[in-house]
Amino acid sequence: MKTSETCKTGGSETGGLPAEERVKRGNDKRIFVNRSLTLENIKCYGFDMDYTLAIYKSPEFETMGFELIRDRLVSVGYPHELLRYTYDPSFPTRGLVIDTLFGNLLKVDSNGNILVCSHGFYFLKSYDIKKFYPNKFIQRHDTDRFHNLSTLFNLSETYLYACLMDFFTRCSRYENLTTGFQHGDLLMTFRSMFQDVRDAMDHIHNNGVLKDRTIKNLEKFVEKIPNLPYFLTRIKDVAKVFLATNSDYMYTEAIMRYLLETCVTTSGPRKPWRSYFDLIVVDTKKPQFFGEGTVLRQVDTDTGKLRIGTYTGDLQHGTVYSGGSSDVICDLLKVQGKDILYVGDHIFGDILKSKKRQGWKTFLVVPELTKELEVWEKKRGLFEELKRLDVFLAELHKNVDSTDPEILDIQYRMKVLTYRMDVAYSQMGSLLRSGSRQTLFSSQLLRYADLYSTSCINLVHYPLNYLFLAPPVLMAHEMTSSDNTTDMEAVI
């Protein structure tokens, strides 16, 4: 009897975990809280599929994606030498911004200040960054020029763009210009190269090759969460459950069947995957789904095709729909926005939009959190040292000015510490911070995700009437007002 294939079907007590596991449970099993939330009030759980219920194995999945778009570029005319590049998971970080004018990858904070900047695999020094961005700042709203790479699907693309910059910069056949490369009569702007990568991405998504390969080798690419059937059964006992995915029906069917019907269960017969949900919606076109939406149609689950016309009847169990909108879901399930906890991995399409436009409760899945927690644990000393130096620097400033050698020395040491901390995560650093500064991704996570965790399955470790309690947020003046001894700002 294969154990890793055994589906957990529940323990006797509420928590669902034997006592000895309680101690072992590490931080990657925990759920973190930005805004308090009582599970007992949740009348409806919604799930995205990709990277939420279906965890794609890393780096196998990104590697496949990278190779497909790399090969596509070569097939449309890019040099064969590109085939020598292979995916390196230690380079890219999610949440970067691409500057299509100068071909740089940027890590920025929520206000558009640049934290890290690379061109290909070369990391620009502060001095060089200022040549491109005199204010070390970008106008993020210029979406014509700057593109966010905020999903896990963007990782292969991020890396490939760096490969292209690397290759053409080094290749002697091409002349380096400010906004691209020249080869004889041919001008390749960074912008057109970005467009080519985007087109290649679209190509492999639209022609189905990425999905086909995934489905043909599910064991290789999709992680099977052992106790997922138990987890879904457990929450379906107390609340409504829906699946809302941008994927099409055939792919959803293949993935969900693999996740929910192919494991051995210790109790009772296997159930069809659709029976785990009150409502299944495919082709959701998020984020549009959280606004005006599209027409809701029924899916013929035998053929995978859409039924013609729009379904106007009551919700029928096991029925699969295509399209629709978040409003339609609330109507069909008879729930209000704030009764819903929506679990997804896409900070913009899943979390920001459902929160901002519909007032849903949100749970962000952040697979990178396992590594983030691990590094934070190990390198926290560097962060504490940074904090100490910061305070020391503030003290120094009371007496000397910034040209003082001691100040310059501390600033240098802080840069080194920041760099050492960053590379402990990956070459482009942490998803969430650069030294003591937080990334755009991190500030969006804070604003829009009520809860976050490495995996949605971690909900299984909490009783379903649990109150997730956020520590109260104090503003600067509230923190310091009653507390004169640690008054950092007070000079005199």
Next chain:
Amino acid sequence: MKTSETCKTGGSETGGLPAEERVKRGNDKRIFVNRSLTLENIKCYGFDMDYTLAIYKSPEFETMGFELIRDRLVSVGYPHELLRYTYDPSFPTRGLVIDTLFGNLLKVDSNGNILVCSHGFYFLKSYDIKKFYPNKFIQRHDTDRFHNLSTLFNLSETYLYACLMDFFTRCSRYENLTTGFQHGDLLMTFRSMFQDVRDAMDHIHNNGVLKDRTIKNLEKFVEKIPNLPYFLTRIKDVAKVFLATNSDYMYTEAIMRYLLETCVTTSGPRKPWRSYFDLIVVDTKKPQFFGEGTVLRQVDTDTGKLRIGTYTGDLQHGTVYSGGSSDVICDLLKVQGKDILYVGDHIFGDILKSKKRQGWKTFLVVPELTKELEVWEKKRGLFEELKRLDVFLAELHKNVDSTDPEILDIQYRMKVLTYRMDVAYSQMGSLLRSGSRQTLFSSQLLRYADLYSTSCINLVHYPLNYLFLAPPVLMAHEMTSSDNTTDMEAVI
């Protein structure tokens, strides 16, 4: 003969304050920090005028504004009974949102969740709120329906709108409808009443009556910051200084002369007000000023009129300009965005826009902070009690469900505590919080203002190479990761 009229012209030591004042200095003299900032790096200080350099006396100024728009409404046909209403500073709070569909004043958090809701002077209970807003949530981006009242100039308008609701609701001549009042053939929608108030506001601003009355009685309406000349002189020694106001030149001239030329100075002769600035820009049309801007023209300071054509020469000292944009200012002063500390009172027009679009450093003046600090000091006990009950509630949830009488009792006590805390600020509560939850205004302050304080003059208490140090922000998973004992989320 030192009176309140004497201008402070500087002390000998860096801090600018005699030793005995250091002890006395309370929190309302302090500057609070959201993001670290080294004054030494600031090469340029910019100031808004209204509510920044020119503090309008409260409630005298709001009272005048209220009466002018109230009288205007009566003069365009509103019932004379409205004249009985007088401005009550204890009611309105800045930063409310008006719902023009249902005529309610709303206090919301950054995601659009409703914290407080009033109709006229009647405060809706949670149950009533849900009748209007089933999800206790508004779609803030529907700016056609919802209007932010985020400036101090909006206070009189906020109060007047409540008065209108109050009057017509009680007046027996009018029938109460869901979206307005009916009187015979006449339908007054809440929307059209809002439009009438807006038009009245525009009227008193455009016909100059508000300005005229202010200028005719400056002593009554404008606070004279005693050491403003000293302060401006001091920063002009180390950096460039500009004034950027949406007001016109004649009004600016009157106000600034009053502030800078009519006080007795202990050292040296009075200087003309314009000599305190490297650049003076009026009619700035912020927030447009931080984007595409308008044509930059010179003002003839003798006549107050614009010169024709666009000035293309170098910056000339004492020259006054009209229009332009933040880019033009940077060019004229030869500074980069992040070299500028911009001090203003308008969270949207001054702070959010300068930060988000131009990467400027920002200092938000929050006059209400004096009171906020005072109440916080006195009522902090309530907040601590709220926190305790929150933790207690979380503990209870582990064992019992939410229908348990103990839980209901605690929830009731928390509501009472929140209410008691709120009314300690004003009837609509604090500018920054409602119980333990933060307002939209508060979250914008956190995101966009690097520094904030009761008054800009508080900069005088810090040496000009001061490093304002923000406490590092930890995310939920970083806080708990190394610290197992206070693990609030861990159940089992």
Next chain:
Amino acid sequence: MKTSETCKTGGSETGGLPAEERVKRGNDKRIFVNRSLTLENIKCYGFDMDYTLAIYKSPEFETMGFELIRDRLVSVGYPHELLRYTYDPSFPTRGLVIDTLFGNLLKVDSNGNILVCSHGFYFLKSYDIKKFYPNKFIQRHDTDRFHNLSTLFNLSETYLYACLMDFFTRCSRYENLTTGFQHGDLLMTFRSMFQDVRDAMDHIHNNGVLKDRTIKNLEKFVEKIPNLPYFLTRIKDVAKVFLATNSDYMYTEAIMRYLLETCVTTSGPRKPWRSYFDLIVVDTKKPQFFGEGTVLRQVDTDTGKLRIGTYTGDLQHGTVYSGGSSDVICDLLKVQGKDILYVGDHIFGDILKSKKRQGWKTFLVVPELTKELEVWEKKRGLFEELKRLDVFLAELHKNVDSTDPEILDIQYRMKVLTYRMDVAYSQMGSLLRSGSRQTLFSSQLLRYADLYSTSCINLVHYPLNYLFLAPPVLMAHEMTSSDNTTDMEAVI
């Protein structure tokens, strides 16, 4: 008994005109037809006021407008020498396009091809035009750059803009640049000068000076149509009648009282002007009025102020409304769009919009038509000669190529003929054509106006069941198909 003051109160027979007048009636008493229309089907007549019922005397009115904006420019800093310019009615033509980039006045056809181009009072030769517009074509949809001057109110502005170009081009203090004038540090772009003129226009409209002067001297500025009371009474007998003007109530009251209450009538007592209409709407904000419109409010005719709230009752006779929309009018009068004949002078705001968005029948008042008809009558010979030369040229082309001296000679003669025809109208030529080519204005008139005439009063000459018959339009292939002898295209 003053004859010119005597109001026509009706004749006995249907046509309303004594027999002897029938003979004398010239073309300026006729109504011209673009699309057939049966008056008998018209259930509702709508009138604009300015330039439709109230004919402003030319050039007195334009002269006043010109002087007011000229003086305003000088008062905001433009050189005093400008005061020497006086309005010359022989220069401007309505319907020109201003190019704010190059400061030129353009006459264009419906596709944007340039017919005439002037810079100040200097007319550019074909060769010069191509320097600015290589394709002799403008992209009319670039409304940021090109502005239509299509109303009679624009005439003073048109002339003033030409004066400015003239003055600064000649004035030795200013250097001529491609896009403006330079004087020391001062750059005056053509665009900013256009903006200044626009601002001055807005100023004299908003501060009421233009209206005040008009009202104070109605005899000087407003033509009294002798039989207007008779005309309105006559159509009100058979249909509903409304007035829809963008003017405010006080101005409308003054003008309409002058037009309808101050003349001696031969039959019966004078009636109040409002009794001539079923519905009076002021502040209509056309063209917005024909789309989403604004809130409909009642006007208190004693005070001229708006009543608060929105009127929801039935239509009451003599009631004056403010705002609203064309849909609201149809509801109040219980008529459909195609039952309405709307009479106005503004090709865009009155005619194009009411036709295109609401399907109304339209009648364009074209005061210039008197002169256009007169010149056409006199100079028709030139046009016939142009036609002859055109045919001759086509013949020549069959045998020789375009470098042939005979062809060049004919082309030169055609240019001369076109010029002679143009200047017979005014310096900028006819409102409707340049030689054999039609203007943008002319093509809009054709497309959107069902009827057009010198004055709306000409309706009085037609019985109210008249069928205005448009000659059928044949396309080129329909004209030639059955008619082989005059086949102009067939070469061989």
Next chain:
Amino acid sequence: MKTSETCKTGGSETGGLPAEERVKRGNDKRIFVNRSLTLENIKCYGFDMDYTLAIYKSPEFETMGFELIRDRLVSVGYPHELLRYTYDPSFPTRGLVIDTLFGNLLKVDSNGNILVCSHGFYFLKSYDIKKFYPNKFIQRHDTDRFHNLSTLFNLSETYLYACLMDFFTRCSRYENLTTGFQHGDLLMTFRSMFQDVRDAMDHIHNNGVLKDRTIKNLEKFVEKIPNLPYFLTRIKDVAKVFLATNSDYMYTEAIMRYLLETCVTTSGPRKPWRSYFDLIVVDTKKPQFFGEGTVLRQVDTDTGKLRIGTYTGDLQHGTVYSGGSSDVICDLLKVQGKDILYVGDHIFGDILKSKKRQGWKTFLVVPELTKELEVWEKKRGLFEELKRLDVFLAELHKNVDSTDPEILDIQYRMKVLTYRMDVAYSQMGSLLRSGSRQTLFSSQLLRYADLYSTSCINLVHYPLNYLFLAPPVLMAHEMTSSDNTTDMEAVI
């Protein structure tokens, strides 16, 4: 062995046609003129490919298109009964407007007045039309609701939409609603059915099946213009020639090779098709091509793939490009907009846009013109009768009112005549008129096409220095002014 496959390679004299043909040449060989144009001034000829150089055989091509989208609909779930419908060329007319709200096909004039209205194959009477459109008028700018079917590619779609209405209206399983059909829980709105047809259209275009079948059976679907090689050679001698098509390269290659390389020529060897053009641009994305355009890339003519990067060198003969814009074409060919005569079949994408945005000279190919001319010739009597009745009606109106039986009788006779004329063209009537009123298509043709003809090849019948002379357009007041005898409007 001269067959229809023999390419005409030119005659000796200019006209290119032997003398005896001159006489025989009928109207379908003629080019009609809306605005005068001298061929000698044309320095550059541009051609669209589909329906311009490549004439698709009718009804074979539309039949194939119809069957493909019909089958697609059935394959996505529409009832199998639909397969019984076959394409009927006698029903649809190009240029109709679909009302997706009510499911009607509308024929409208340029102002949106309804001329003909059908629901399925049922033609609505005037009385019924008013139930849907009380004003017999549509707001054409509401493009969300109304869709133009203005290309020849839309014919199959037009017919299929009528078939769907017909089927579901008759089918007893479905209930007829105002905006769709209901079947149990399933609501099929007219809008969603329109969307399904559109999606099916996109499907057969995107998956290439339409192109594949065309290429596999070129003889069946594409007409070979006999003297096309001669024609292109002839104009290439005197001007530049380009091809600009929205089709991709592989399809263009197949079609153009068939048209230009597979015929037997009488003189000299066959030339490769690309040698007939100075510039070949595929994937043009018209109408976007006439505005901002897309990136210009080179096509590798061996593989059909795009070269990476953007071509920046000089124009090379025989090179094929993808994308670009009309501006880029002018640069590459060194011509101005008005030197270009652009020949296309798409009134909006080819003609309106090139004329309005770029000032090009335009030649609209209207294949239906052969039939239009034929019917016009035959049925002109009906039109003359209509005209006579119109005049008679106008006369009658002078004496009697519209309830007079004689008037009613004439109106009835005019309706019958209009109907008889319409059906002589097809069930939906003429492309260009309904009785004496012109269609939207007709008025766009008049405004934007300088020349029009049944086929572009008709240019071969005119010498290349020909002057196409348009008859001068007179306005109503110009026509009548000197011509008192036929004064139709003058009553008295």
